[in-house]
Amino acid sequence: MHIIKLNATDSTNSYLKRLFVNEDVPDYTAVVTKLQTDGRGQMGTVWDAEASKNLTFSVYKDISGYDLENPFYISMVTSLALIKTLRFFSITKLSVKWPNDILAENKKICGILIENVVKQNKFTSSIIGIGLNLNQVEFNNLPKASSLKMITGRIFDLDEVANVIINNLKYYFNILKKGQTDVLKTKYESFLFRKNKPSTFKSDEGLVFSGFIKGVSNSGNLQILLEDEIVKEFDLKTITLLY
Incomplete structure (x- = not known):
C-alpha cells in the first residue's frame, strides 16, 4: 500500500x-x-x-x-x-x-x-x-x-x-x-438518508417543497416522489435536501 x-x-x-x-x-x-x-x-x-x-x-x-x-x-x-x-x-x-x-x-x-x-x-x-x-x-x-x-x-x-x-x-x-x-x-x-420518509427540499430558485426520496438514477440524480404521484429526478446543482 x-x-x-x-x-x-x-x-x-x-x-x-x-x-x-x-x-x-x-x-x-x-x-x-x-x-x-x-x-x-x-x-x-x-x-x-x-x-x-x-x-x-x-x-x-x-x-x-x-x-x-x-x-x-x-x-x-x-x-x-x-x-x-x-x-x-x-x-x-x-x-x-x-x-x-x-x-x-x-x-x-x-x-x-x-x-x-x-x-x-x-x-x-x-x-x-x-x-x-x-x-x-x-x-x-x-x-x-x-x-x-x-x-x-x-x-x-x-x-x-x-x-x-x-x-x-x-x-x-x-x-x-x-x-x-x-x-x-x-x-x-x-442506506439513503430519509428514503421513503416525508422530506423537505429547496430548489436552486429558492422554492421549498416536499416529497419522498425513492432512490437514485444511474447518473446519480435523486429520484423524488412528489405530491402529484410523479417521480421526478433532480441533480446536485438544482436541489438541496433540508434536514
Whole structure:
C-alpha cells in the first residue's frame, strides 16, 4: 500500500493531482495530511478539520480498465467502502445523505469529494478525497457535525482507519469492475438518508417543497416522489435536501 504522509498541504486532492501530472502514480496511492489548509467539499464548500485530529486524505484510482458510463458509481463505491469501514469499528445508525455525505445518528461524520480524469471521452482515473471526523470533539457553528470519538468515547488511530478504508475501496471497486452495478446501486440506496420518509427540499430558485426520496438514477440524480404521484429526478446543482 503506497501512502504519502504530509504534515500540511493545501488539499490532498490537489496534491495528488499535481503528483499525477508529473509522474506515474501506482493504483490506490494515498496522500494523508495532518493539516489541510484549503480543504474542499462538494460544490465549492470548505472542509474544516482540526489538525491531527481527523483523517483527511485522498486516494488515486486507475479506472482505465473499467467499462464505466456513469461516474456516480465511484461515489457509490466510496460511500459503501466508508460504511463498511465504520461498521468494522462498531459505528451504527449509518446513512448516506445524498449524494455522498456519511451520517451517523443523523449527524455528518464524513464528506467525500471525487474528481475524475477524462481522456478521449473515457474515464481513466479518479481522485477520491475523504474527510472523516475521528478524534475532534468541538465543531464551532456546525451543530450537525459529529465524530467517531463523540459517538464512542474512544480515540482512533488514523493510520489504522485509513488502511481499512483503502482495503474496502478495493473490495467495492472489484465489484464495480465485474460490472455488478445493480448490486452497488441497491446497497447504496438501502442506506439513503430519509428514503421513503416525508422530506423537505429547496430548489436552486429558492422554492421549498416536499416529497419522498425513492432512490437514485444511474447518473446519480435523486429520484423524488412528489405530491402529484410523479417521480421526478433532480441533480446536485438544482436541489438541496433540508434536514
